[in-house]
Each structure stands twice: as structure tokens, then as C-alpha cells.
Amino acid sequence: MILGKVELQNVKVSFNGETLLKEFNLKIRPQERVILIGPSGQGKTTILKVIGGLFKPTSGQVLIDDQDLYQLREKDRQLISRKMGMLFQKNALFDSLTVADNIAFPLRETTSFSEEEIQNKVNSFLTAVGLDHVPHLHPDKISGGMQKRLGIARALALDPKIILYDDPTAGLDPVTSRKIIDLLLSFQNKISSTLIAVTNDMARAYQLAQRILFVNETEVLETGSPEQTRQHENEKVHQFVRGKNGTTQKDLHS
Amino acid sequence: MVSTVGTQIIYRIKMVQDFFYLLGQTLWRTFSAPYRPREIIKQMEFVVWQSLPVVLFSVSSAAVVTIIESSFHMRLIIQNDSLVPGFAAMLILRELGAVVSALLVTSRVGAGFAAEIATMKITEQIDALKMLGIDPVRFLVVPKFIACTVGGFLISILANMACLYCAILVGKLKLGHSFEGFISSMGNFIQFRDLIFAAIKGFCFGAVIPLVSCFYGFRCRSGAEGVGLATTNAVVTSSVVIIIMDFSLSWFFSRYY
Structure with missing residues (x-):
């Protein structure tokens, strides 16, 4: 019986000798809604794939209901996978x-x-x-x-008891995006699952999240609730949630 | 330079390791339940039924050319072609039937398998299978493997029979050998075990095609170019492995002739 608790302990991800994500820890309670935000190409999808059992981290442990996902036998891992659902960025439909x-x-x-x-x-x-x-x-x-x-x-x-959504509103118009998020929330309430999603759309992130994580330059920073994220003092978080890239008007004209 | 060569060697060793890992996984799952009979039948249709017309036509044509050429050269050198039926039958059973049909199946079926798996890989359908708790090797490779090994065995027998039939027909219509004379001459050179050896070759070649094709499909990296590359590598490598395997099997079977 899977409850939906997810824990990443000292997880570090490298690929071809390059560090994708520095060592980080993450605890997600059953039925919690956690959203990963951050610029493109910074490792948000990789975190989802690590949790989903699709990408073995270089070091550290991925615990699903206190079971180390990557130490399990193939059959046991498949049983856990069946209790996790994932929406891929490009849907991956058959x-x-x-x-x-x-x-x-x-x-x-x-x-x-x-x-x-x-x-x-x-x-x-x-x-x-x-x-x-x-x-x-x-x-x-x-x-x-x-x-x-x-x-x-x-x-x-x-x-599933854990649902992973990789950019569920990517490429959709605002009305459809809103409908999709409403759909995700209604399903989450209905089946009481843990929800972990990646998005770059801050409006949808605020709508969906109980807790937000900011992934940038190989680091994972917890920014708290949507309200705490809006007020966050970290400059990069501040710029990202306001859609700024740190370039001033003066820089553009010079 | 040295480091590049070193990296390449390590890459190749890792690649061979990965291939044998896939081979082990496939064999293990082939001999353990659950099976997917419907998928196996579907793959059998693709491998055997849909390949048969092109395979039979091509190997029969090759057999016809072989017997006509042999006759021409024998008449030129020893002034008669009485040995042609026996030589042609031996050549067909020991080499032509199994190898040519396997190479034709590789270009048709192997390319299809590699493109299918590669496309599934780049569109994350393989990851989607894993997320649904479905083993991609059991789901995708094993039915193809079973269909190709059984199919290779059957195709080899059918191709050899078709070749021999065409050889007899050409011998009678073009070269003036009687049906009885042709059969009698063949009987001096070949035995039933030659057909069995040819079928064993077909079985082994059939095993190579899905393994190599799926292996390159799973390794596909990115985009349409990646799919094309995976398909090319699958066909080229399968063909080379089939040729090497043919040499090894022929050498092994030669002990029993």
C-alpha cells in the first residue's frame, strides 16, 4: 500500500561528467502539492524523472514510502511505478x-x-x-x-498515489491552461494523491502549489508557499517570479 | 588523440556490455511468463507473412542466376554441366537460401524494428511504459525475438525449398536436365541434414535481427536524424553480424559433412 510520501536524501545528478544538480534534500508529505519552477534547462524535469525511477541519480537515495526506489528489485520497482503516474512534457502518448x-x-x-x-x-x-x-x-x-x-x-x-506532471500547460492558451489546472486539482482532491509538477507559468504554479521549489544553476531552493515565493528575498527567485531577467532598461538602451 | 582513442575504446566496450545485457534480459524473459501471444502472432505476420513475397522472389532469382552462371562456366571449362544440379543445390542449401533471406529480412524487418523503438524512445513512449510499470524488454523485444527466431527458421526452409524448385525448373526448361536426373545429381551432393543446418542458420540469424535492431533503437539519442542513424546502424550491424555468424556456423557444420 503506497501512501505517497517522497523523500530525496543527498541526491546529486551528473551526466557525462557534468553536474546537473548539486546535492540536495527534499521531503514531500503524502497528498502534498509541490511545484518546481525555474528557468528552462536547469534540471526540473530531471528531478521528476529521478522521482519517477527513470533517471538514476549519481548519488543519494530516492525513498518512496521509505523504500529506496533504486535499490529495489526490478519487479518491486515496477509495482511502485504502477502507483505513480506521469504526464510527460510532450505527452508521450502511444x-x-x-x-x-x-x-x-x-x-x-x-x-x-x-x-x-x-x-x-x-x-x-x-x-x-x-x-x-x-x-x-x-x-x-x-x-x-x-x-x-x-x-x-x-x-x-x-x-496513482503520486502524480508527476511535467509542464502540464506547456504550449496551451491561457483558457485551456486554466481548465487543465482545474482538472488536475479536481483529480487530486478526488484520489488524494501527492502531486509534484513542473511549470514555468507562475499564475498556474500559484494556483496549483502548496509549496514551491526554485531550481536554478544546479541548485534546488525551497521558496515556501505561493505567498512566501512572491515575497522571496532571493534576487533570482524575485526576478523569475516577476518575469524579469535581471537586465534593466538602461542596459538595453546602452 | 590518445584520450579520444581511449574514450572510443571505453565507449565500444560499454556498448558491447549493454548489448549482452539486453541479450541476457531478452533470453531470461523469453523463457519466463507472462507471454503476449497476440503480439507474437502479430509480429510473426510482419516477419514471416509480409516478408515472404520479397524473400522468395529475391532468393529464387539469385538461385536462377547461380545455376545459369554455373552451367555456363562448367560448359566452358569441362565441356559439360552434369554436375550443376549437385553444386547448385549444395550452394543454395549451405549458403544462399539462409544468408540471402536473412539479409533481406534484416533490411525490411530490422529497419522497421529499429525505427519503431527509436521513435518510441525519442517521444518518451518507452519512459511512459516504464512509468506504467511495464517492462519495455518484455513488452517490445521479446515478442519480436520469438517471432524472428521462429520466423527465421521457417523462412530459411521455405526459401531453400523455393530456390531448389526454381533450380529444377530452370534446369529442365533452360539447361535440358530432366527432373529425375536433376534430383539424382542433387542426391549425390546434398543430404537432409543440409536443410536442417540451413534452418538452424535461419534460426540464429533470426535471433540477431531483433536484438541488434532493438538495441540501436533503445540507444537512439535525439530527433529524426537519430532515428535514421539508429535504423542505419541496426541494418549495417545486423548484416555484418549475420555474415560473421554464417562463417562461424559454416565452419562448425563443416565437421559434420
Whole structure:
């Protein structure tokens, strides 16, 4: 039984000899909503992949409900993975499957549900994410917003206790972004899961977060609640949340 | 310069290690449940049924050319071509049928496998499988491996039969050998075990194709160029490994001739 507690102890990530993330610690309580913000290419997605078991850190431990994810046997790790859901930045939908089959796929492959139960679950997800009118289309035939919603439905199909969202509103218009965030919040309330998300959209981060982490230049800095993050005294956090890059008007004219 | 060479050597050693790791994982999962029979049948259709027309046409054409050329040269040198059926049958069973069909399957099936896995890799579908607690090797590689090994075995037998049939046909229609004479001459040179050895070769070549193709697919790094490179590497490496394996198997089987 997975509760959704996530703990990263002295985790350091390097790739090809280059440090991506300096040693850091992170504790996330069950059902907490934590958002990672920061400039692009600073390692936010890497943190999600480390938590998801997709990228082994160079050193340190990743504990999911006090079990060291990377020390577990392959089978045990797969069991934990089934209790984690992930929405990828580019959705990673199975392009050879239809919309309905993308949701049904994890249920068919990893559970012992009957086909009727699977169909019922798929239909309820399709209705919940507003895709019940396109179940037979393939992912490349639906819009970006619909693909995001399909990705969310697939990530939630196995009732995960930890959900990882990699930039859930990337490339979407503000109205669709808002709808997606509302959808994430409603699902999180419904299934009482831990939510860890990456976003660069501060409005959505404030809407979604209970706690915010700022990832920049290989360091992970905890900035607190949305209100504390707005008032944060760190110059780089300050500039990022206000959408400034540290360049003054004077610099631009000189 | 030295450090570049050193890095390359370490990279190659690591690559070979990774390949044998994939081989071990695949073999372990091939002999342990659960299986995906529907996917295996689907892959069998792709590997055997859809490859057969091109394989049979190509190897039969190669067999026809071989027998006509052999006849021409034998007539030129020893003034008769009575040994052609036997030589042609031996050449077909020991080399042509298995190797040419394996190379054709590599270019068709191997390229398809590598492109499929590479595309899944760069679009994070492999990561998505892992996040759903699904083992990509069991899910993607094992059905292809089973289909290709069984398929390689079958294709090799069918290709050899087709080649022999075409050889007999050309022998009768073009070279003037009677059906009985051709069979009798063949019987002096080849035995049933030659067909078994050819099938074993097909089985081994069939095992190489999905392993090498999936290996390069999983290693694909980025973009459309990466997919193209993975596909090229898969086809080239599979072909080279098949040639090397053919040499080794022929040498091994030669003890039993």
C-alpha cells in the first residue's frame, strides 16, 4: 500500500561528467502539492524523472514510502511505478493506439480487470477529461489541449498515489491552461494523491502549489508557499517570479 | 588523440556490455511468463507473412542466376554441366537460401524494428511504459525475438525449398536436365541434414535481427536524424553480424559433412 510520501536524501545528478544538480534534500508529505519552477534547462524535469525511477541519480537515495526506489528489485520497482503516474512534457502518448485504448492500455496490461470493467473505467475517464466524443481517434488527430487531457487520463488510469506532471500547460492558451489546472486539482482532491509538477507559468504554479521549489544553476531552493515565493528575498527567485531577467532598461538602451 | 582513442575504446566496450545485457534480459524473459501471444502472432505476420513475397522472389532469382552462371562456366571449362544440379543445390542449401533471406529480412524487418523503438524512445513512449510499470524488454523485444527466431527458421526452409524448385525448373526448361536426373545429381551432393543446418542458420540469424535492431533503437539519442542513424546502424550491424555468424556456423557444420 503506497501512501505517497517522497523523500530525496543527498541526491546529486551528473551526466557525462557534468553536474546537473548539486546535492540536495527534499521531503514531500503524502497528498502534498509541490511545484518546481525555474528557468528552462536547469534540471526540473530531471528531478521528476529521478522521482519517477527513470533517471538514476549519481548519488543519494530516492525513498518512496521509505523504500529506496533504486535499490529495489526490478519487479518491486515496477509495482511502485504502477502507483505513480506521469504526464510527460510532450505527452508521450502511444501513437499506434486510439484515445480510448491509450487509457485502457495500462489497465489491460497491469490489472486483472475484466474487459467490461476496463470499458467502464475508460468511459468515466473520457467523460471526466471531456474526450468522450473522440474515443476512436488517434492522438495525432486531436488538438494539443486534448492530447494533454488524454495524457492526464492515462497517467491517472491506475489510481496513482503520486502524480508527476511535467509542464502540464506547456504550449496551451491561457483558457485551456486554466481548465487543465482545474482538472488536475479536481483529480487530486478526488484520489488524494501527492502531486509534484513542473511549470514555468507562475499564475498556474500559484494556483496549483502548496509549496514551491526554485531550481536554478544546479541548485534546488525551497521558496515556501505561493505567498512566501512572491515575497522571496532571493534576487533570482524575485526576478523569475516577476518575469524579469535581471537586465534593466538602461542596459538595453546602452 | 590518445584520450579520444581511449574514450572510443571505453565507449565500444560499454556498448558491447549493454548489448549482452539486453541479450541476457531478452533470453531470461523469453523463457519466463507472462507471454503476449497476440503480439507474437502479430509480429510473426510482419516477419514471416509480409516478408515472404520479397524473400522468395529475391532468393529464387539469385538461385536462377547461380545455376545459369554455373552451367555456363562448367560448359566452358569441362565441356559439360552434369554436375550443376549437385553444386547448385549444395550452394543454395549451405549458403544462399539462409544468408540471402536473412539479409533481406534484416533490411525490411530490422529497419522497421529499429525505427519503431527509436521513435518510441525519442517521444518518451518507452519512459511512459516504464512509468506504467511495464517492462519495455518484455513488452517490445521479446515478442519480436520469438517471432524472428521462429520466423527465421521457417523462412530459411521455405526459401531453400523455393530456390531448389526454381533450380529444377530452370534446369529442365533452360539447361535440358530432366527432373529425375536433376534430383539424382542433387542426391549425390546434398543430404537432409543440409536443410536442417540451413534452418538452424535461419534460426540464429533470426535471433540477431531483433536484438541488434532493438538495441540501436533503445540507444537512439535525439530527433529524426537519430532515428535514421539508429535504423542505419541496426541494418549495417545486423548484416555484418549475420555474415560473421554464417562463417562461424559454416565452419562448425563443416565437421559434420
